[in-house]
Amino acid sequence: MSGFEGSTCNIDIIECHSNPCANGGSCIQGEKSYECKCEPRFYGSNCETVVPASDVKRVNIQLSLKSEQFTETLTDPKSEAHKQLKKTVVAALTRILDKKLKGGYRIVDVTFSEGSVVVKYVLEMKKDNTVEAESVVSDDIQNNGGKFAGFKVDPDSVKVQEKTTVRYYGQFRVPSLEYRKVWSDNGTREYAELAGEVKEEVRWI
Numbered sequence: 001m002s003g004f005e006g007s008t009c010n011i012d013i014i015e016c017h018s019n020p021c022a023n024g025g026s027c028i029q030g031e032k033s034y035e036c037k038c039e040p041r042f043y044g045s046n047c048e049t050v051v052p053a054s055d056v057k058r059v060n061i062q063l064s065l066k067s068e069q070f071t072e073t074l075t076d077p078k079s080e081a082h083k084q085l086k087k088t089v090v091a092a093l094t095r096i097l098d099k100k101l102k103g104g105y106r107i108v109d110v111t112f113s114e115g116s117v118v119v120k121y122v123l124e125m126k127k128d129n130t131v132e133a134e135s136v137v138s139d140d141i142q143n144n145g146g147k148f149a150g151f152k153v154d155p156d157s158v159k160v161q162e163k164t165t166v167r168y169y170g171q172f173r174v175p176s177l178e179y180r181k182v183w184s185d186n187g188t189r190e191y192a193e194l195a196g197e198v199k200e201e202v203r204w205i
């Protein structure tokens with residue numbers, strides 16, 4: 001019930017008194033109306049709808065660039081050296097992975113550490129995808145004379161560090177793996193990529 005009451009209809013009805021917000025939502029009273037602030041994983045005018053879930057396979061992989069000299073600037077994401085090398089690595093990974101995964105993946109992160117230059121990258125893809133991403137990369141390196149993005153690489157250095165499954169709640173689209181306002185249940189926090197390279201914080205359950 002909303003609006004006004006009383007003999008002259010001058011008394012604003014306090015809709016929040018009836019606790020209209022479901023699933024732990026908080027009611028915010030306004031003039032002539034109310035608004036529900038929903039808990040994560042619920043939405044709707046009264047927080048009545050459960051956000052759909054998607055299970056995604058996450059793979060942590062590393063490889064070593066034997067021909068590159070490591071410098072501390074590569075650990076600084078704001079440095080020009082880091083930005084340029086990351087751009088080169090992402091372009092090479094995209095070229096290689098698109099052949100098998102057809103865009104059904106997302107490069108979540110790329111970092112560098114000492115050991116010539118060790119490239120560590122994180123991929124996310126559909127859970128039912130049976131393609132072994134590390135094999136795709138190592139095979140391409142072997143077929144290109146032991147080179148990756150123009151750098152000399154030992155194909156045997158391509159190794160999986162960890163495989164996990166992450167459950168996202170929100171507008172998560174595969175194969176593009178673009179998602180906005182999503183949550184996960186793995187207990188950490190990170191940022192989701194939105195259309196137009198806009199960043200929005202992801203809240204994890």
